[in-house]
Amino acid sequence: MKSTLIKDTTKEERIALIREWVPVDDGLNDCEIDLWDMYRDYIDGKKEIAEINAEFQAEYYE
Secondary structure (H helix, E strand, C coil): CCCCCHHHCCHHHHHHHHHHHCCCCCCCCCCCCCHHHHCHHHHCCCCCHHHHHHHHHHHHHC
8 A cells, every 4th residue: 555644745645545535425415514525735745644534533522
C-alpha cells in the first residue's frame, strides 16, 4: 500500500484518494458531513489524514 502522507503524495494523488472514498451515490445526502470539506486541509497539504480524523473524533465525543 502506498503511503498517504502529504510528503509522499501530490495534490492530484490526494484528490484521487478522497474521490475513492466518495462513491457517486455517497449515501451522505442526509448527513451534514462533506468529505471534501472535511479533508480540504489534507488535499491542500496542510494536515495529515490522521490529524483530521483525530480532530473529528474529538468533536464527535464532546
